[in-house]
Amino acid sequence: xxxxxxxxxxxxxxxxxxxxxxxxxxxxxxxxxxxxxxxxxxxxxxxxxxxxxxxxxxxxxxxxxxxxxxxxxxxxxxxxxxxxxxxxxxxxxxxxxxxxxxxxxxxxxxxxxxxxxxxxx
Numbered sequence: 001x002x003x004x005x006x007x008x009x010x011x012x013x014x015x016x017x018x019x020x021x022x023x024x025x026x027x028x029x030x031x032x033x034x035x036x037x038x039x040x041x042x043x044x045x046x047x048x049x050x051x052x053x054x055x056x057x058x059x060x061x062x063x064x065x066x067x068x069x070x071x072x073x074x075x076x077x078x079x080x081x082x083x084x085x086x087x088x089x090x091x092x093x094x095x096x097x098x099x100x101x102x103x104x105x106x107x108x109x110x111x112x113x114x115x116x117x118x119x120x121x
Contacts, residue, residue, distance in 0.1 A: 001032055002032060002038070002041055002042065002043040002046065003032070003043065003046075003047075003059060003062050003063070004043070004046045004050065005041075005042070005046070011066075017066070020066050021065055021066055026068050026069065026114055027066060027067045027068045027069070028067065028068065028069045028070070028071065028110065028114060029059065029060070029063050029066075029067045029069075029070045029071070030070070030071040030095065030106075030110065031056035031059045031060075031070060031071065031072045031073070031076075031095065032059065033047070033054070033055055033056055033058075033059060033073075033076075034073040034075060034076065034095060034096060035055065035073075035075060035076065036054040036055050039096065047059070047062075055076065055079060056070065056072040056073075056076050056079050056083070057079050057082050057083060060083055060086055060088060061086070064086070067088065068088065068089060069088055069089035069090065069091070069114070070083060070088050070089075070090055070091075071090075071091045071093065071095060071106075071110055071113075072090060072091070072092055072095070073092070073093075073094065073095040073096065074092050074093055074094055074095075076092070077092045080092060089117065091109070091110065091113045091117075093106070093109050094106070
C-alpha cells in the first residue's frame with residue numbers, strides 16, 4: 001500500500017509508530033513500487049513530491065528504523081545490494097498481483113521466507 005496515504009495514517013494512531021519501532025519480532029515491508037512506478041494510485045508521484053527516491057530503496061528509507069526486511073519485485077534486483085547496505089534482508093520475487101492466485105502466491109512466499117530466513121536466523 002501507499003506509504004503516505006495508507007500506512008503512515010495507521011502509524012499515527014495512538015502510539016503505533018513507537019510500538020512498531022520497539023517490536024522485537026521481524027518487521028517486513030512489501031514495496032508498493034515496481035521499478036519507479038506504482039501499479040495504481042499516487043505512490044510514485046508522492047515519493048518524488050516528498051523528496052524520496054522513486055523506487056523500493058526510497059520506500060525502505062521512508063520506513064527506516066521500522067523494518068528489518070523488504071520484499072521487492074524481481075525486476076528491481078539491482079536494488080538488493082543498496083538495500084542490504086541499509087541493514088535489511090531482501091526478498092526478490094514477482095510482486096505484481098493481478099488476481100487471487102497471485103495474492104496467495106506472494107503471501108505464501110513472504111511467509112515461507114520470513115519463517116525460514118528471518119525467524120530462524
